[in-house]
Amino acid sequence: MMVSRFFACAAVVLGLIPGGVTADDRSIIVQSTTSTQNSGLFDHILPDFSDATGILVKVVAVGTGQAIRNSMNGDGDVLLVHARDAEEEFVSGGYGVERFDLMYNDFVIVGPVSDPAGIMGMSDAGGALMHVARNGLAFASRGDDSGTHTKEMALWRDAGFDPTEHSGSWYLETGSGMGATLNVAANVGAYVLTDRATWIAFQNRGDLALLVEGDENLFNQYGVTVVNPERFPHVREEEAHLFVNWLLSPSGQASIASFRIDGRQLFFPNASP
Numbered sequence: 001m002m003v004s005r006f007f008a009c010a011a012v013v014l015g016l017i018p019g020g021v022t023a024d025d026r027s028i029i030v031q032s033t034t035s036t037q038n039s040g041l042f043d044h045i046l047p048d049f050s051d052a053t054g055i056l057v058k059v060v061a062v063g064t065g066q067a068i069r070n071s072m073n074g075d076g077d078v079l080l081v082h083a084r085d086a087e088e089e090f091v092s093g094g095y096g097v098e099r100f101d102l103m104y105n106d107f108v109i110v111g112p113v114s115d116p117a118g119i120m121g122m123s124d125a126g127g128a129l130m131h132v133a134r135n136g137l138a139f140a141s142r143g144d145d146s147g148t149h150t151k152e153m154a155l156w157r158d159a160g161f162d163p164t165e166h167s168g169s170w171y172l173e174t175g176s177g178m179g180a181t182l183n184v185a186a187n188v189g190a191y192v193l194t195d196r197a198t199w200i201a202f203q204n205r206g207d208l209a210l211l212v213e214g215d216e217n218l219f220n221q222y223g224v225t226v227v228n229p230e231r232f233p234h235v236r237e238e239e240a241h242l243f244v245n246w247l248l249s250p251s252g253q254a255s256i257a258s259f260r261i262d263g264r265q266l267f268f269p270n271a272s273p
Contacts, residue, residue, distance in 0.1 A: 027055060028243055029060060029077050030057055030079075031075070034179065035178055036059075048251070053242055060076065063147070064146045065083075065146055068090055082221060087225060103270060103271075104267070105196050105267050106195075107218040112189045117135055119212055121211075137170060138188055140181050141174065142174060143175050178198045182194060187206070197267060224247055224248075247271070248272075252271075
């Protein structure tokens, strides 16, 4: 059933949509992360999709945890986030139809150019975080159950340390998106974990510099899922499948790959054929 629907919808994406359809006639809501919005990815790829299909995509950009909760309430047609375990729970709980790998990039640790923790050039992210903790140096955390926050907490957990015990002293929980958290880090000279795409797009760097990268534990996979129309009958099933199928198609993957800032590619498509 799923496979037949995929190919039927893919055929429509490839040019079988009836004439006269406009974005005003058809639209979907995508619950997604702040990184995909703040980096400018959606501004780049959505016109390509709308031109091909006549479907308007409205993006709600919040942390991954909030995006999943919103979708669990039926407040969206498609979920596009970066926390695989939570996404798979979303599907197994009957809230989503099927999850697909879409694209990836990575996380990096940035901090003051002076680097008082001495972590510059390290490839062990957890070890770098422990250098910050042992010296009681300021670290800005999103603290918002986002995909980035989930990754950060996993790194601390693997290092055997709970930074929340120091919340309000050197460990600063912003409860905000990535851009706002980077602003805090820039203002107070704090270390911070960020996705690379937001870092590249971020303009207010101040005295911050990229210090740690390359750890395989910093891999950042994004996935996409259609919200289950059997659970939420108001979901725009056809349009949602069209969008997901386009993202997974050569056209969508090429659109993602072509998004660059200053010549640098921010997201790397890796949908299965």
